[in-house]
């Protein structure tokens with residue numbers, strides 16, 4: 302796998318050129334890229350060759366001609382899906398068995414896995430052009446202010462990435478990939494696994510000086526904010542960026558107050574393993590789609606488009622820069638709402654807001670509760686978690702502070718949870734204490750409430 306600065310520059314200049322003349326040029330570029338990707342997929346991917354057999358010629362095909370694809374179906378056909386027969390699922394999985402290979406290219410490809418929050422994890426393969434696209438287009442779509450910010454944090458200290466480290470996740474491995482590809486970037490990075498005890502994380506963060514930025518999940522930012530408020534954490538990052546989960550305005554406010562060192566408002570990224578650069582946040586706080594290379598569709602349950610301004614049931618993603626593993630009208634599961642009006646920032650690219658990775662609601666009988674209904678913070682605990690183990694049985698787990706009295710913490714948390722249920726007419730719910738540590742998702746995200754999966 303060889304990273305080319307020239308091709309990255311090509312993506313950058315092409316991106317500038319496309320945006321220059323507005324919608325017409327963007328749409329023309331998108332259609333050209335789509336038809337090219339369809340042509341390659343048909344020629345080199347047996348799966349797409351068969352799927353697209355009865356469709357119009359690639360030169361005249363449009364997006365609506367193409368069927369929707371799903372992760373489960375594509376993963377089941379992995380060895381026929383890729384446009385390179387030499388990279389099989391067995392080879393990719395074998396490579397990912399050892400954490401020593403994290404961020405290490407497998408031949409011509411970078412291989413990462415998704416967290417598998419919705420079923421089987423997907424194995425995502427990128428060749429050099431996809432990486433060049435990420436760097437080139439990110440640069441092309443930055444506002445002047447963001448460019449200044451990027452320059453500043455380059456000089457101002459360590460950039461911390463605090464995400465899941467328990468697998469070949471892109472958050473943990475992307476910087477190692479960058480180093481392996483010898484992509485020149487002056488920034489220094491430090492990775493901290495989200496799975497370790499909060500006490501350890503706080504200790505490590507307090508030792509990093511100066512700190513330029515932190516990239517993490519909103520759920521981890523919530524924990525860090527609380528640690529900072531209580532004075533156990535005392536860090537002064539210039540920039541905080543969150544991604545991967547819904548970022549509420551409450552948390553934004555609270556974190557802003559807890560970290561007065563911030564030079565810029567907290568950035569909210571929207572990306573996924575399948576496409577690290579599928580949206581960019583502008584200075585007005587909206588997410589824009591880089592539509593020359595990414596197609597993001599807001600659709601209903603039947604995969605029909607929903608009007609702008611309406612919240613979609615799911616989203617379809619098409620990644621035009623990934624030729625090795627075609628992702629074409631790939632169902633993402635996120636709920637989006639496109640803004641009906643142009644963004645005040647003046648960008649010609651369509652903008653949207655994300656309803657986020659669907660919140661896990663708690664269902665007991667006929668009652669549905671938001672996880673936000675429960676107050677799971679306790680002054681003697683670093684984090685508290687509630688897990689639904691049967692329809693009307695819950696257990697409480699906690700990571701306690703050294704000076705906390707475990708019995709008292711659990712008793713008080715259980716009492717407050719019981720009150721919430723009682724207020725909602727659920728008096729027969731059982732709540733137990735568990736001695737196990739809080740459970741994290743495969744990619745290291747901490748959810749305060751884990752409910753039973755819905756029967757499918």
Ligand SMILES: [Zn+2]
Pocket residue numbers: 583584585586587589644645646647648652
């Ligand atoms: Zn904007």
